[in-house]
Amino acid sequence: MASQSLRSAEPAERFQTESVPDGRTPWQRDRDRVLYCGAFARLAETTQVLSPSLGHVIHNRLTHSLKVGQIARRIAERLLANNPATVERLGGLDAEAAEAAGFSHDLGHPPFGHIAEEELDTLVREAGVDDGYEGNAQSFRIVTRLASSDAWRQGEGARSGLNLTRLTLDGILKYPWTHGQNPEKTKKWGAYHSEQEIFEWVRKGRSGFRQSLTAEVMDWADDITFAIHDLLDFYCAGKIPIERFKAPGSVQRKRLTSGMFRRMPSWKEAEKDYLESLDQLVYRFPFDTDHVFGNSQWEQSRLHHFATGLIRRFVESFTVRAAGVSIEPSARREVEVLKQFTWEYVIENPDLAVVQSGQRHAIRAVFTWLLKQAQDKQDHRVPPAFRDSVRQAQGDRNAIVRSVCDCVAGMTERQVLRMHASLKGREMGHG
Numbered sequence: 001m002a003s004q005s006l007r008s009a010e011p012a013e014r015f016q017t018e019s020v021p022d023g024r025t026p027w028q029r030d031r032d033r034v035l036y037c038g039a040f041a042r043l044a045e046t047t048q049v050l051s052p053s054l055g056h057v058i059h060n061r062l063t064h065s066l067k068v069g070q071i072a073r074r075i076a077e078r079l080l081a082n083n084p085a086t087v088e089r090l091g092g093l094d095a096e097a098a099e100a101a102g103f104s105h106d107l108g109h110p111p112f113g114h115i116a117e118e119e120l121d122t123l124v125r126e127a128g129v130d131d132g133y134e135g136n137a138q139s140f141r142i143v144t145r146l147a148s149s150d151a152w153r154q155g156e157g158a159r160s161g162l163n164l165t166r167l168t169l170d171g172i173l174k175y176p177w178t179h180g181q182n183p184e185k186t187k188k189w190g191a192y193h194s195e196q197e198i199f200e201w202v203r204k205g206r207s208g209f210r211q212s213l214t215a216e217v218m219d220w221a222d223d224i225t226f227a228i229h230d231l232l233d234f235y236c237a238g239k240i241p242i243e244r245f246k247a248p249g250s251v252q253r254k255r256l257t258s259g260m261f262r263r264m265p266s267w268k269e270a271e272k273d274y275l276e277s278l279d280q281l282v283y284r285f286p287f288d289t290d291h292v293f294g295n296s297q298w299e300q301s302r303l304h305h306f307a308t309g310l311i312r313r314f315v316e317s318f319t320v321r322a323a324g325v326s327i328e329p330s331a332r333r334e335v336e337v338l339k340q341f342t343w344e345y346v347i348e349n350p351d352l353a354v355v356q357s358g359q360r361h362a363i364r365a366v367f368t369w370l371l372k373q374a375q376d377k378q379d380h381r382v383p384p385a386f387r388d389s390v391r392q393a394q395g396d397r398n399a400i401v402r403s404v405c406d407c408v409a410g411m412t413e414r415q416v417l418r419m420h421a422s423l424k425g426r427e428m429g430h431g
Contacts, residue, residue, distance in 0.1 A: 011092055011167030015144070015198050016159040020152045027096035030168040033149040034103040037162060038385075039142050040065070043106060045412035047113050059229050061106050067229065069102030071311065072221035075318050079217070086320045090213045094167060101171030101218040107147075108138025111413040112359040119363045120405055127371065127401040131179035131192050138409055140172060140191045144198050146389075146406060169202045171214030174222075182209050194402060216325045217318070224314045227338035228307050230346075236295060236303075240345045245282040247289045253278075259348070260340040270333075277333040284309070310334075362420040363408065369423055371404045383407055383415075 012026040024032070034040055043062035059067075076098035079087050087093045110116040110133075120133035131137070144161040151163035170176070175190035178199060182189070191199040206212070211219065234240040244252045257275065261267055267274050286302040293299060317331035346352070373381040379390045386407040393399035408416070 011094075011097075011165060011170075013166050014151075014163050015166075015201055016151070016163050017153060018151055018159065018163065019154040020150070025094075025096065026165045027094040027100065027168060030162070030164045031096045031100040031103070033147075033151070033162040033164065034100050034107075034143070037107075037147040037149060039107045039147050039410065040103060042410065042412055043109070045414060046109055046111060047413060059233055061109050064225060064229065065103050065106050067225045068105060068218065068221045069099040071224055071315065072102035072218045073099040075217045075221060075315055076214075078315065079318075079320055083320050086322060087213065089322065090320060090324065092167065093213050093217070097165070097168040097171055098214050098217050098221075100164070100168045101214055102221055104139055104143055104168075104172045105174065105218055105222060106135070106139065107142045108135045108140070108409065110135065110138070110363075110409040111411050111416045112356075112363065115356045115359055116363045116409075119360045120367065120409060123364060123367050124401055124405050129398050129401045131189070133405055133409070134179070134189050134192075136173075136175050136188065136190050137179070137192045137195075138406075140169070140199070141195055141406070143169065143172065144195055146410075166202055167212075167214060169198075170206075170212040171218055173199075173202065173215055174211065174219050176203060176206070176211055176215070177209050185209070192402070194399075210324075213320070213325065220314075220318050220327065223335050223339075224311060226342075227335045228310055230342045231338055232303055232307060234342060234346050236293065238293070239349075240341050242282065242285055242341065243287045243289055243291055243293075245278075246285070253282075256340060256344050259344045260337070263340070263343060264336075273330075274333055274337060277330065277337045281334055281337060310338075362416055365423055366411075366416055366419050367404060367408045369419075370407055371401065374400050374404050383411075386410070 014026075022029070040062070043065055044060055046061040073095050076093050076095040080093060080095065110120060114135075117133060117135050123133075125132045142161070143164055147162050148158070149162045151159035151161075153159060164172075173190040175182075175185065175188045177185070177189055178191050178193060178196060179189045180186075231240060231242070235242055241252055244250055245256070257278070260274070261271070284306060286306050287293065287299075314331050314335060317328035319326050370382060373379065374390045374393075377394065379387050382390050382404075386403060389403040389406065390400065393403045411419075
């Protein structure tokens with residue numbers, strides 16, 4: 001069946017020409033290339049927030065990305081069915097491309113998550129590369145340069161990266177600017193200077209820093225997925241006591257509200273609205289204060305019903321108008337409040353700080369050692385998948401640093417820990 005889409009011909013262009021056509025649409029090929037690339041499979045061993053424990057199934061970056069892609073596709077299908085003319089005026093949309101963007105958005109997520117992202121950014125800057133490390137920029141680098149696919153041109157061989165269409169690449173750009181380009185957003189950027197040429201090609205004809213329609217769809221799908229599924233993961237693991245919020249004068253409710261207004265001081269201006277959103281979410285939660293979760297089939301069904309109702313509401317809250325995308329304010333507030341549960345009870349949990357300190361140390365030790373090997377032309381000690389890029393980078397300091405960063409960021413958490421243990425002269429699992 002043909003891909004559900006609406007767009008002009010230009011977004012189907014690829015940066016590098018190919019000569020092996022098949023019966024798929026350009027955006028079906030994009031989706032399939034992301035789904036089959038090694039960087040996507042690696043996400044199965046990359047933590048979302050915490051590693052699984054106590055037998056509970058916790059989302060990893062792969063299952064998260066699959067759900068982001070699925071929700072992005074459903075939003076795109078709904079917009080195409082209900083508002084085709086407006087979608088066309090806003091630059092076009094394709095359901096397969098939206099799903100591919102959802103699959104791709106976390107490809108650059110490093111082992112151990114945001115703590116490693118911060119450490120790699122510091123390490124790359126210390127090594128003299130001023131645009132550091134940023135997970136979104138790394139995702140763009142992977143799909144445009146590092147990943148392997150069936151992209152091919154007769155007589156020239158394989159094309160670099162996944163060689164995705166302009167429409168899909170623009171959909172991946174959650175932050176459509178390079179480092180230092182947007183003075184109002186200095187902590188996030190969507191591409192490194194090393195991908196400047198293809199970044200400019202993708203953004204040709206677009207003014208300013210506004211996301212494409214596909215990127216806005218993907219971004220909202222990511223927010224929905226993170227907010228709902230992380231909350232339920234940690235509720236089932238006994239880390240988020242949301243059912244206790246239903247008790248009159250709840251201590252837990254006071255803890256959350258105090259924390260969320262501390263983290264988000266701008267919300268104080270609309271405090272009543274945010275508290276109402278919190279009350280609505282707690283009211284809808286399917287279990288009462290005295291319920292002890294036992295992970296039974298009946299309980300899982302109740303949680304699925306709760307999650308599906310929220311997803312439906314949030315998907316339907318996303319509409320398009322002549323001026324651009326519109327998200328119902330109450331829905332946006334509910335998604336933002338849902339995220340605060342994970343921040344309060346998991347991300348800011350003091351016990352996590354000890355683990356993160358060890359993770360930072362492992363990332364720094366592995367990066368430092370690999371960089372020295374690359375600079376000393378001992379590239380045979382670099383993991384095989386990155387040897388060619390390290391060899392090709394010789395003579396270019398920035399390219400060497402970036403290639404070593406690619407290597408560390410492209411590892412699974414187990415690979416980082418194994419190499420770190422080896423550098424200390426011991427095997428994993430032995431003190």
